[in-house]
Amino acid sequence: MSSEPxxxxxxxxxxxxxxxxxxxxxxxxxxxxxxSSTSHMVVSRIVLERTTTRYIVAERTILHESxxxxxxYTDDLTIDEARLGAFIDxxxxxxxxxxxxxxxxxxxxxxxxxxxxxxRAIADLFAAQAGKFVSxxxxxxxxxxxxxxGSGAVLRALRQGTRLLHLDIGGGTTKIAICExxxxxxxxxxxxxxxxITLDEEGRVARVEAAGERFAQEVGATLxxxxxxxxxxxxxxxxxxxxxxxxxxxxxxxxLDAATASLLRLKxxxxxxxxxxxxxxxxxxxxxxxxxxxxxxxxxxxxxxAVRKRIEASGAEIKETDEGIRATVVGASQYTVQVSGSTVYxxxxxxxxxxxxxxxxxxxxxxxxxxxxxxIEKAVTTALERMDLQEDTKGVAxxxxxxGTAFYRRMDAFVVGVMNGMRMRIEAxxxxxxxxxGDVGGLIGIHFKRERGLPVPIxxxxxxxxxEFDFVDIGELLPTASAAPVVIKSLVFPTSSGxxxxxxEPAPEIATEAATE
Numbered sequence: 001m002s003s004e005p006x007x008x009x010x011x012x013x014x015x016x017x018x019x020x021x022x023x024x025x026x027x028x029x030x031x032x033x034x035x036s037s038t039s040h041m042v043v044s045r046i047v048l049e050r051t052t053t054r055y056i057v058a059e060r061t062i063l064h065e066s067x068x069x070x071x072x073y074t075d076d077l078t079i080d081e082a083r084l085g086a087f088i089d090x091x092x093x094x095x096x097x098x099x100x101x102x103x104x105x106x107x108x109x110x111x112x113x114x115x116x117x118x119x120r121a122i123a124d125l126f127a128a129q130a131g132k133f134v135s136x137x138x139x140x141x142x143x144x145x146x147x148x149x150g151s152g153a154v155l156r157a158l159r160q161g162t163r164l165l166h167l168d169i170g171g172g173t174t175k176i177a178i179c180e181x182x183x184x185x186x187x188x189x190x191x192x193x194x195x196x197i198t199l200d201e202e203g204r205v206a207r208v209e210a211a212g213e214r215f216a217q218e219v220g221a222t223l224x225x226x227x228x229x230x231x232x233x234x235x236x237x238x239x240x241x242x243x244x245x246x247x248x249x250x251x252x253x254x255x256l257d258a259a260t261a262s263l264l265r266l267k268x269x270x271x272x273x274x275x276x277x278x279x280x281x282x283x284x285x286x287x288x289x290x291x292x293x294x295x296x297x298x299x300x301x302x303x304x305x306a307v308r309k310r311i312e313a314s315g316a317e318i319k320e321t322d323e324g325i326r327a328t329v330v331g332a333s334q335y336t337v338q339v340s341g342s343t344v345y346x347x348x349x350x351x352x353x354x355x356x357x358x359x360x361x362x363x364x365x366x367x368x369x370x371x372x373x374x375x376i377e378k379a380v381t382t383a384l385e386r387m388d389l390q391e392d393t394k395g396v397a398x399x400x401x402x403x404g405t406a407f408y409r410r411m412d413a414f415v416v417g418v419m420n421g422m423r424m425r426i427e428a429x430x431x432x433x434x435x436x437x438g439d440v441g442g443l444i445g446i447h448f449k450r451e452r453g454l455p456v457p458i459x460x461x462x463x464x465x466x467x468e469f470d471f472v473d474i475g476e477l478l479p480t481a482s483a484a485p486v487v488i489k490s491l492v493f494p495t496s497s498g499x500x501x502x503x504x505e506p507a508p509e510i511a512t513e514a515a516t517e
Contacts, residue, residue: 024049025478027485028063028097030105032088034071034079034122036171037195037283037298041066041088043095043102064095070296071171079122104475104485108143140189140265144168144175148184151281152322158182165249165275165316169284169303171195172209173265176249178272186272189265190248192241194284194300203228206297211263215240218259238299242306250274250314274314279321289320344461344477344484345445351431351457352476352484357397359435359470360387367403371410376417384421387468393428397474399466402438411440415447419454431457435464435472435486461486 025048032041047059069087072080092098109119147168148154157164157179168175172193178186196212199205205225208216216223219236223229244260253261253268261268286292287304295301311318346352364379380398384390398418404410422432432454434444445460459474464486466472475485 024058025483027103027478028101030102032105032107034084034107034109035283036173036193037071037296038171039069039071039084039087041091043097064091064097066091066094079119081122084122103478104487106487108146140173140175141187144177144187144189144266145184147175147281148177148179148187151279153177153279153281154179154182154184156277156279156319156321160277162276164277164279164319166279166281166321167245167249167285167307168282169193169245169280169288169307170282171298172211174245174282176269178269178275186269188248188267188269190245190260191263191265192245192303194303195298197223197234197237197299199297201297205229212237214263234299234302238302238306241299241303242310245307246310246314275316277319278311278316279319281321285321288318343439343442343463345442345449346457346459346461346477346484347445347449348457349477351459352474354395354431354433354459355473357395357433357472357474358387358389359466359468359472360384360389360396360398361466361468362398362400364400365403366401366414369404369410371413371417373413373417373420376414377420380418380421393425393430395425395430395433397433397435397466397472398422399435402436402440402444406440406443411444411447412451415444415452419448419452426454426456429456431459433459433474434461435466436460436462437465438462459484464488 027046027048029044029046030041031044033039041064042062043064045059045061045063046057047061049058066087069084072083074080109122148166151166151168153164153166158181162180164179166177166179168177170193172191172195173189174192175189176187177184191211191214193211196209196215197205198207204227205223208223208225212223215237216233218240219233221230221233221236223233244257244263247256247260248264248268250272251268252270252272256264256268280288284300284304284307287301288308293301308318360380360383362376362379362383364376381390383398384396387396389396400414402414418432418434419426426432432448434441436444439462441460441462445458448454448458448460461474461484463483466488470488473487475487477484
């Protein structure tokens with residue numbers, strides 16, 4: 001919205017906006033979770049209400065929960081693209097919606113599935129087919145948060161005023177989240193899951209992942225594909241898995257055994273300890289809560305019993321969650337999207353959507369009365385260097401915290417400094433993408449174009465908070481509201497089959513790619 005009054009009136013930057021209609025936004029959102037063991041989908045309706053210039057989520061409603069599909073593989077290293085695609089198409093039909101009706105959402109690759117050789121290609125393909133603005137995300141940090149939110153663990157911690165540990169135990173990994181005061185305070189993840197060792201119908205070893213080999217070695221056992229494990233071997237392995245999992249969940253990094261630390265896929269927890277409450281989600285949670293008793297050729301049933309025993313011995317109280325196996329996909333459907341403030345400026349609007357933009361954080365105090373464009377230029381350059389993006393000309397999203405008054409000279413100093421700091425990208429024709437926390441996105445965008453004649457597209461939005469190593473997708477402006485849906489995500493695909501953090505680094509083609517559709 002423009003802040004320039006004309007004869008006592010305030011004019012919107014978009015002529016399609018309506019004061020009445022923009023007070024509420026309804027979005028249809030999809031979440032698709034392709035995991036180590038299972039894949040599933042949830043379609044939700046999200047209602048957002050406007051408070052001053054910002055939108056907050058007022059209501060989340062599940063419209064359709066899919067069947068649960070055992071994630072199909074053509075071999076150990078390749079996801080079966082055709083079967084997965086047919087499953088997603090079938091679920092859209094059952095939900096009574098078409099991909100064209102989907103406003104937003106996320107496709108999440110989790111656990112061992114993200115390590116398959118065609119994981120990235122499948123993610124991009126299905127996200128494009130699933131709806132007009134469905135994001136791709138891979139990485140344990142986001143999934144840990146989605147599971148905690150989607151399961152209801154965060155809300156329980158808030159309502160009961162307690163410190164809650166949430167464990168999302170899947171087929172290949174366990175995501176760990178500490179929840180307090182209605183927030184996810186800390187997260188980590190570990191290479192422990194129900195399907196790191198699988199068995200055939202005769203009880204013979206069918207597949208052993210790297211983590212399964214590690215645990216077998218720890219207990220002095222040998223597992224051979226095609227042969228049944230010796231009596232007591234799986235029990236010993238599962239007990240060691242439960243021990244490592246509880247240690248990673250309740251001890252600080254400095255206290256961890258080296259073997260446990262080497263299994264972590266993220267940094268260890270700090271400020272850990274025995275929580276008041278523990279909740280579970282993921283496939284193994286169905287066993288923990290007694291909702292499932294059948295075995296599916298993996299360690300799930302035994303692992304659930306071993307973990308529950310250790311949690312109870314710690315003195316923490318186990319509580320049931322709203323969602324178990326579907327927690328992550330519910331989170332993907334209902335908690336990934338944010339909506340920017342309504343004071344935005346996008347010119348031309350055809351530049352949206354933008355995808356996979358790495359976030360660059362401007363670490364500079366913008367509150368002083370006098371701002372020097374040269375200082376801001378240097379801060380922009382430093383921020384790009386910090387992310388190894390200074391010599392690159394691909395798109396980025398610059399996050400800033402504007403403070404103080406929005407006087408012309410202060411705005412001009414900021415705009416000039418940013419333009420100079422982003423000179424290489426502007427000369428390469430990349431759009432300037434700015435995301436701020438305050439309510440000045442529209443004013444700053446207008447200043448770039450009208451006062452400084454920026455020769456490339458400008459996307460200036462606000463009401464969003466970001467940090468380094470985030471990636472963002474920005475969707476087309478919502479009809480009548482002139483706010484943009486924004487998905488904040490991680491894009492970390494493994495570059496090897498190793499364990500823990502050794503297998504992970506940002507994939508080069510993702511870290512530099514910003515695709516405009």
